[in-house]
Amino acid sequence: MKAKYIPFFSLFLLVIITSCSETSNEQLFDSSLLEKRSAEEVEKVVEDFILAEDSTTIEIGEGFFDLKTQLILDSKENITIQGAGMEKTVLSFRNLKTGGEGMKIVGKNITVKDLTIEDAPGDGIKAQHTDGLTLRRVHATWTHGDKSKNGTYALYPVQCKNVVIDECIAAHSRDAGIYVGQSENIIVKNSLAYGNVAGIEIENCDNAEVFGNTARNNSGGILVFNLPGLPKSDGKGTKIYNNKIIDNNHKNFATPIGEGPNGNTVTMIPPGSGVVLLAAKEVEVFDNEILRNKTVGVAIASYQITGFPTDAPNWSPYTHDIFLHGNSYDRSEGFPDLSRELGQLVSMYNAHGKAKTQDIVYDGIFDESRGNSIAQNPMNICISEPGLENLYFTQFDLSEGEENIKSSADVSPFSNCQVNVTTDVSFISSK
Amino acid sequence: MTRLSKKNIASYLSLSFLLVFFFSCQKEDQVEQSLAFDPQKDHEEADGIYPYDWLSTYGFFEGDLKSLTPSQKLIEYEPASSLFTDYALKSRFVWMPEDSKAAIINDKLTLPVGSVLIKNFYYPEDYSKPEGKRRIIETRLMIHQEKGWEAFPYIWNDSQTDAKLKVVGGETTVSFVNEKGEDQVINYLIPNKNQCKTCHNENEKLDPLGVEVKHLNHEKDFDGKKINQLAYWTEIGKLEGFEGVENHPSMVDYSNESLPLADRAKAYLDINCAHCHREEGPASTSGLFLSYEQTDPLKLGINKTPVAAGNGAGSHQFDIVPGKADESILVHRMNSTAVGVAMPEIGRTSIHQEGVELIRAWINEMK
Numbered sequence: 001m002k003a004k005y006i007p008f009f010s011l012f013l014l015v016i017i018t019s020c021s022e023t024s025n026e027q028l029f030d031s032s033l034l035e036k037r038s039a040e041e042v043e044k045v046v047e048d049f050i051l052a053e054d055s056t057t058i059e060i061g062e063g064f065f066d067l068k069t070q071l072i073l074d075s076k077e078n079i080t081i082q083g084a085g086m087e088k089t090v091l092s093f094r095n096l097k098t099g100g101e102g103m104k105i106v107g108k109n110i111t112v113k114d115l116t117i118e119d120a121p122g123d124g125i126k127a128q129h130t131d132g133l134t135l136r137r138v139h140a141t142w143t144h145g146d147k148s149k150n151g152t153y154a155l156y157p158v159q160c161k162n163v164v165i166d167e168c169i170a171a172h173s174r175d176a177g178i179y180v181g182q183s184e185n186i187i188v189k190n191s192l193a194y195g196n197v198a199g200i201e202i203e204n205c206d207n208a209e210v211f212g213n214t215a216r217n218n219s220g221g222i223l224v225f226n227l228p229g230l231p232k233s234d235g236k237g238t239k240i241y242n243n244k245i246i247d248n249n250h251k252n253f254a255t256p257i258g259e260g261p262n263g264n265t266v267t268m269i270p271p272g273s274g275v276v277l278l279a280a281k282e283v284e285v286f287d288n289e290i291l292r293n294k295t296v297g298v299a300i301a302s303y304q305i306t307g308f309p310t311d312a313p314n315w316s317p318y319t320h321d322i323f324l325h326g327n328s329y330d331r332s333e334g335f336p337d338l339s340r341e342l343g344q345l346v347s348m349y350n351a352h353g354k355a356k357t358q359d360i361v362y363d364g365i366f367d368e369s370r371g372n373s374i375a376q377n378p379m380n381i382c383i384s385e386p387g388l389e390n391l392y393f394t395q396f397d398l399s400e401g402e403e404n405i406k407s408s409a410d411v412s413p414f415s416n417c418q419v420n421v422t423t424d425v426s427f428i429s430s431k
Numbered sequence: 432m433t434r435l436s437k438k439n440i441a442s443y444l445s446l447s448f449l450l451v452f453f454f455s456c457q458k459e460d461q462v463e464q465s466l467a468f469d470p471q472k473d474h475e476e477a478d479g480i481y482p483y484d485w486l487s488t489y490g491f492f493e494g495d496l497k498s499l500t501p502s503q504k505l506i507e508y509e510p511a512s513s514l515f516t517d518y519a520l521k522s523r524f525v526w527m528p529e530d531s532k533a534a535i536i537n538d539k540l541t542l543p544v545g546s547v548l549i550k551n552f553y554y555p556e557d558y559s560k561p562e563g564k565r566r567i568i569e570t571r572l573m574i575h576q577e578k579g580w581e582a583f584p585y586i587w588n589d590s591q592t593d594a595k596l597k598v599v600g601g602e603t604t605v606s607f608v609n610e611k612g613e614d615q616v617i618n619y620l621i622p623n624k625n626q627c628k629t630c631h632n633e634n635e636k637l638d639p640l641g642v643e644v645k646h647l648n649h650e651k652d653f654d655g656k657k658i659n660q661l662a663y664w665t666e667i668g669k670l671e672g673f674e675g676v677e678n679h680p681s682m683v684d685y686s687n688e689s690l691p692l693a694d695r696a697k698a699y700l701d702i703n704c705a706h707c708h709r710e711e712g713p714a715s716t717s718g719l720f721l722s723y724e725q726t727d728p729l730k731l732g733i734n735k736t737p738v739a740a741g742n743g744a745g746s747h748q749f750d751i752v753p754g755k756a757d758e759s760i761l762v763h764r765m766n767s768t769a770v771g772v773a774m775p776e777i778g779r780t781s782i783h784q785e786g787v788e789l790i791r792a793w794i795n796e797m798k
Contacts, residue, residue: 046599050624069600072625075635096770097602098620098777099629106635121770122741128713129635151771152741158716175741182716227738229718229729231710255746263736263748263760308736308748312729 083115228312270343
């Protein structure tokens with residue numbers, strides 16, 4: 001089974017791609033206008049993190065803080081890190097010479113508020129093994145003109161529980177702006193992600209709600225992935241609703257110009273992707289505005305499409321139990337991407353004609369233990385969109401490999417069902 | 432030295448303390464504001480309340496402090512394989528309170544509460560004469576308190592008379608001549624106190640690295656006699672539970688070229704990477720586990736895609752591609768000094784050429 005999907009890597013070797021993807025260096029404000037804090041004042045912030053006592057607030061005043069070492073809050077409880085405002089307190093890690101992330105958090109009930117993180121060489125804020133994490137009005141960005149210098153994730157909770165990300169802004173990450181990995185009980189709301197490769201990504205997580213956000217001008221807007229071989233081996237239960245997922249046509253700059261994808265899955269995301277579900281389980285996507293994403297509005301794919309090995313314990317490469325309803329689409333923006341193989345697949349093999357933007361695509365890869373025909377909808381993919389008959393839907397058939405890629409516009413196997421996706425984040429919604 | 436409560440460290444951090452500053456972002460406009468690092472020393476009493484402000488207050492060394500001549504109560508130790516720290520040489524000692532001893536239970540070595548690990552980082556002026564003139568950069572203490580281990584970095588002054596506690600870390604330039612007679616300059620970064628846990632981390636608790644049975648279960652020179660270190664500790668009444676070299680795990684010295692390549696490579700990865708890259712370490716997020724005992728090919732990175740490597744992946748797909756070291760992310764990251772790419776993330780600003788060659792040879796030999 002696996003081998004059949006691998007050849008996509010060599011599929012378009014001879015096609016010369018001069019894609020006209022856009023790029024952005026938009027900044028919320030000019031931090032160079034802020035007053036620069038002295039070396040002693042910067043050192044005081046470093047000390048405050050190191051010497052923090054439980055149940056206290058670390059206040060960081062106005063100004064531009066040029067940090068040369070990491071800010072690490074280690075194994076503390078009930079701490080609030082309070083800035084003076086996203087446009088007033090800037091922690092710059094441009095001159096960090098060692099360590100990955102700018103701010104690292106481990107602990108219990110930690111809140112970070114009202115500040116900006118700039119130019120961390122790795123991740124902006126990484127929180128790990130933290131039960132109770134709230135990021136509110138935190139802005140993380142990179143200001144290098146050359147985006148190949150940018151770091152990986154702006155806001156990065158991993159292996160955490162009870163995570164709330166509210167009114168945050170994440171920009172220009174070389175991977176995902178807001179990335180929640182291997183965590184459970186998650187709210188990402190009222191936030192903005194732009195200029196990233198991926199706007200918001202939920203990966204190997206359980207019980208997540210993503211709502212009221214704007215993901216614009218990324219290569220991909222909102223992603224739900226499950227990747228193999230991780231300690232939290234698989235994830236399920238995500239609701240994505242009331243988001244604006246618009247104009248996600250940014251160049252995929254996760255790898256340098258002229259270089260194709262590497263082993264990081266996000267490097268394969270074709271510019272112009274609204275929502276991408278990869279090896280995702282129990283995901284409900286509803287009442288979103290999914291507009292002007294030039295390649296595809298919603299892509300439903302199994303991990304086999306990457307061509308990477310799919311053997312890993314306690315993990316399934318298949319996407320199943322997906323429910324799309326009440327979303328609005330607009331496929332008026334240009335032509336599908338040709339810089340990534342998944343873009344080429346959409347552009348050349350969709351069921352509505354070459355170079356036509358698709359609203360919804362499904363790779364049609366299914367687990368034969370769940371059924372023997374895609375017509376039976378064995379993976380329980382349910383699409384119940386208003387005006388479905390006017391949308392461009394493509395279901396691919398990749399079972400015969402690159403030699404014979406087939407596609408179908410028939411949505412009927414998927415349009416008369418529903419999936420009951422259960423999430424419950426009520427107990428953290430007051431945070 | 433029995434009551435081990437923590438002082439308010441903040442009081443130590445006076446602003447009069449002048450740190451050496453180097454702005455060395457770009458070579459062509461390098462500005463060196465080389466302020467002397469010579470903090471005023473006040474008299475400090477050894478009152479048993481750790482940490483002390485000054486290294487000398489502990490009384491670990493006799494005579495001239497910079498000779499690092501251990502007092503009788505210290506035991507020098509040496510792991511079989513050593514963590515690379517920008518070519519710095521290290522001397523390591525353990526102090527255990529009187530009337531207490533370490534114990535090995537199920538191959539896990541535990542030191543008694545009150546123990547202190549003392550690690551000195553220094554550079555000889557000339558590596559062909561390692562016993563000659565040297566500069567000591569920092570001494571890191573790990574103190575086993577009632578509530579667990581805690582780490583304290585001490586930075587040596589320019590006159591090499593003492594070292595002062597500095598929780599925010601620092602930065603300095605070191606020059607030396609390497610074994611091949613070449614001039615070397617290294618921008619040495621002293622980690623801040625909380626960065627210690629980037630490496631010294633087991634399930635988010637600070638934990639010693641080199642003081643493990645597998646690292647110490649080998650011979651070392653004691654007063655001209657070669658003895659197994661754990662046997663020596665047992666002999667002087669500082670260890671129980673050691674049942675002889677064969678009955679416990681041991682790791683090889685990766686620099687010993689007479690040993691099998693795979694053993695050496697895995698020993699290298701263990702001491703340099705596995706403190707993070709193991710299930711109990713911070714890099715568990717990656718699913719890449721590099722301890723000496725690891726045998727699962729996927730966990731070792733063979734044909735394993737990265738997860739959150741970002742820039743670190745370069746143009747490569749897999750952590751290890753058998754037979755193709757130069758297409759393997761592992762080698763790519765070891766062979767870089769760019770922050771965000773370089774692994775380990777802290778502890779080095781230069782490339783460990785010999786380490787890269789070892790891992791490269793191991794991967795190229797793989798089928």
